[in-house]
Amino acid sequence: MAIISVLSQKGGTGKTTTVRTLTDLFGRVGLRVLAVDLDPQANLSDYLDVDPDASPTIGEVLQGAATVSEAIHGGVVPANLGLAEAELMLGGKLGRELTLKRALKHVAADYDVILIDCPPSLGLLTVNALVASDYALISAEAQYFAMQGVEQALQVIELARENLNPDLEWLGVLLNIVDLRTRHSREALDSLRRHYPEKVFDTPIRSSIAYAESAERALSIIDYRPDLAADYQAVGVELLRRVRMSAASQRLSSLLP
Numbered sequence: 001m002a003i004i005s006v007l008s009q010k011g012g013t014g015k016t017t018t019v020r021t022l023t024d025l026f027g028r029v030g031l032r033v034l035a036v037d038l039d040p041q042a043n044l045s046d047y048l049d050v051d052p053d054a055s056p057t058i059g060e061v062l063q064g065a066a067t068v069s070e071a072i073h074g075g076v077v078p079a080n081l082g083l084a085e086a087e088l089m090l091g092g093k094l095g096r097e098l099t100l101k102r103a104l105k106h107v108a109a110d111y112d113v114i115l116i117d118c119p120p121s122l123g124l125l126t127v128n129a130l131v132a133s134d135y136a137l138i139s140a141e142a143q144y145f146a147m148q149g150v151e152q153a154l155q156v157i158e159l160a161r162e163n164l165n166p167d168l169e170w171l172g173v174l175l176n177i178v179d180l181r182t183r184h185s186r187e188a189l190d191s192l193r194r195h196y197p198e199k200v201f202d203t204p205i206r207s208s209i210a211y212a213e214s215a216e217r218a219l220s221i222i223d224y225r226p227d228l229a230a231d232y233q234a235v236g237v238e239l240l241r242r243v244r245m246s247a248a249s250q251r252l253s254s255l256l257p
């Protein structure tokens, strides 16, 4: 099994859409997937259509008031604004970086993949995600400052690895929301490929308004625009290969026509 965090140093890089879409694709090839929303803004919970009043949530789990099993609602451990408070309370506790890892241990055996959607910062919640994970996937928006964002995320991955989770593996960087007709998208892709040759996922995720539309309609991009979802399919195939789940990777490669 693999626990994978999706992170970036800021918001709007497509993290939540990535977790949402991969959760869906992996489920469709028979993998047992758990999605964990670690962002107080709760976009993932919203995208995955969890009842906003669902309780308990990840905030209660991190405060020790609930187990992860109790906080799973339809394959998702949702978040809400209470997570911001839980993060503050966690800050004063011994072992604060290990809380999520300890909590997830009890359910890990029930899943093939656990995907963690990080908040748009590299603070204590993201560190908890990295400490709990086997792999870290960086999402980078194809903009002028993409490189700096990736470097900062890499530093936090390195810190987590040196101090708390030596087995953490950097899975790679996904170039997201890409419009190859624009020069800055092409430059961002080129410079990432130059700096991290083996690490950039082969397929960039194309920019399309269809992502916002499908989120609004609570539809999966896979059903709404299968032609665009082919990007995530290709990324998923590569990702599963990188985490050495080759049978599932093969199944995914033949999922969409």
Ligand SMILES: Nc1ncnc2c1ncn2[C@@H]1O[C@H](COP(=O)(O)OP(=O)(O)O)[C@@H](O)[C@H]1O
Pocket: 008, 010, 011, 012, 013, 014, 015, 016, 017, 018, 043, 120, 176, 177, 178, 205, 206, 207, 208, 209, 211, 212, 213, 215
């Ligand atoms: N490939 C894409 N093309 C265009 N818009 C996208 C794409 N992926 C996500 N978006 C939109 O960009 C915004 C931010 O995406 P989101 O996944 O929430 O990013 P993050 O979790 O990093 O903040 C959302 O409105 C989402 O619908």
Ligand SMILES: [Mg+2]
Pocket: 012, 015, 016, 017, 039, 043, 044, 117, 118, 120
């Ligand atoms: Mg998000």
